[in-house]
Amino acid sequence: MSERKKTTITDIARELDVTPSTVSRALNNHPRISDSTKKAVWNLVKKLNYQPNNIATALRNGKSNFIGVIVPTSDRYFFASVIRGIEEVVREEGYNLIICQSDEQTNKEQKNIDALLQIQVDGIIASVAKATTEFSYFEKIINQNVPLVLYDRAGENLNVNSVVCDDYRGAYNAVSHLIEQGCTNIAHFAGQQHIKIYKDRLNGYLDALKDHGLEINERFIIESDLINDTDIILGAGAKMTNNLFSLSETPDGIFSASDFAALGAIKALKSNGISIPDEVALIGFSNDFSSSVIEPGLTSLDQHTKKMGMNAGKLFLEQIKDPKKINHPKSIVLEPKLVIRESSSIKKNTTSEVFSS
Amino acid sequence: MSERKKTTITDIARELDVTPSTVSRALNNHPRISDSTKKAVWNLVKKLNYQPNNIATALRNGKSNFIGVIVPTSDRYFFASVIRGIEEVVREEGYNLIICQSDEQTNKEQKNIDALLQIQVDGIIASVAKATTEFSYFEKIINQNVPLVLYDRAGENLNVNSVVCDDYRGAYNAVSHLIEQGCTNIAHFAGQQHIKIYKDRLNGYLDALKDHGLEINERFIIESDLINDTDIILGAGAKMTNNLFSLSETPDGIFSASDFAALGAIKALKSNGISIPDEVALIGFSNDFSSSVIEPGLTSLDQHTKKMGMNAGKLFLEQIKDPKKINHPKSIVLEPKLVIRESSSIKKNTTSEVFSS
């Protein structure tokens, strides 16, 4: 078996009796290279199946054309969709993505950041791991003047470009919708409160209750880590639901900060013969594909994940093109869209949405 | 704003009054460097926050430590899980993954391959796009002596390492299970027959019928592209089901080569008041998360996706370590596991699996 033999610019130059400089320029379509040499070079390139060595170019140019993307976990539809959005935008400008998973753990997140910096990425697009409470590692990126864009979960005090959801508004609208449907005792499955998105969702919930003159019942607010493991969170959602319904006073609505916990709740309610949405209406968050699969369909908040990715990509490109702008970082805020399904359509059970999410 | 200033080995050398050679050796823990210099180097590395430049190392060593991974689409749980498996195995050996999506299209697949080769990946792990019928581009990888490992969808005549499912056996077992449950008229939602996995699934279906003395009804075999877009395939599954049930003779079982088509079928059957599994039993393929969400739960075939990824990673590492072995490529075949849920439990409706997939 022959060695991995790769044709180089030098090989082409030798064959054509010119210098590597000329070949390089021909390949880059430099204006002051004659058409005849360009043609000769191109022909030979085809014939020898020459592949430029990006690594060498990267070293020479100080630009790798890599963007590091950190996702807390790629097992979820949410993040896969964000990646698609990023890719669509940056691929056109010749960037390749290096995707890393932090698994929601701070130490993995830090390892990812170090690895990406060593690879000399031109920028990092990240969503902060749930466990992370302190952002010095992200400051490390900034200090090395590597463009950083955060999406969905942004560090509150980091002065960087970001694209996030208006979680407060989403929660507020969801709970208001439940109230409009006639719910008066609405429970909330909350996430860990050191994470901004979950704090915002809780606040949206609280303010919607207040603004509608409803009382807040502390026992109806259940905080948990809303872990991403689908098997576990389904069971956890069911357990929280069963706990809720062992109270003397029970809710007639649940707003869950996670779709999966809400799915577990639906399963638990059904197996206890509690009718949805008539006795209890539910709303989840994220509009995962499975919320259109379950019956009754789960009302949820679509976070425009692909759009989120595309915006993150755009912010990155802007920052690359005009590095000074970073002194005035932008935060793009997307308003989540309430996708209403059967789980919250108490009165007007008109068209049940079956085949689209 | 200061330039992106990166400390280099040369900087450290100058500061310590030694040569870059020494610093490089110290960093690589070379045995013939004194402990004192090593210590001095390490201290300065910490202090200056030195990050080795992997790009330079890659160029010098002719080894990038990148592995290119091509997935037909990362929107699906299936592939996300494979990636996890690969990553877990190869990360330990210092490899980073570059993930590309072909979106099931041959031209994107080819672009991905070219991009990966230019980036000088040390190997490529890929699953062939559905549209691809001819494998010259994969031969290009092989001709450049870049290790290639295929997973799930392998080119039939490509002589490379691969890890695949025993789709024939999985289908055979699924259909046999339906027959054991009492089904005698079993329909099949088939995929495109130029793709080996779908051909194998069809053959497993056919042979199971034959071996159990059941007749084959051509009108019960419906071929389609089983497109990955969840919204579309749900509707398509429903439509195929409605067509089936407009025939004079209707099936009492459906074996679908795709989970999503089966989900669509369940929705259609339910809205037509046809009871599952009593009147029609169903089995899907892939054991997507959503098959445990729908009610009744969809029986499906688990493909051990993470294990598939881990095996692909291992095959790659083996090949890197002993390049000669590739003359005798290995094919690891995983047996899919039938995960039985309510959709196929006609008689023995014992324990309904609710919170685990």
Added chain:
DNA sequence: CTGAAAGCGCTTACAG
């Protein structure tokens, strides 16, 4: 229109 030369940051065979 093309060439000669230097350099991106690292590593390693050769020498001492």
Added chain:
DNA sequence: CTGAAAGCGCTTACAG
């Protein structure tokens, strides 16, 4: 134990 030198494959300012 350490240094001087060459080179990985490319690009580009300088020169002609």
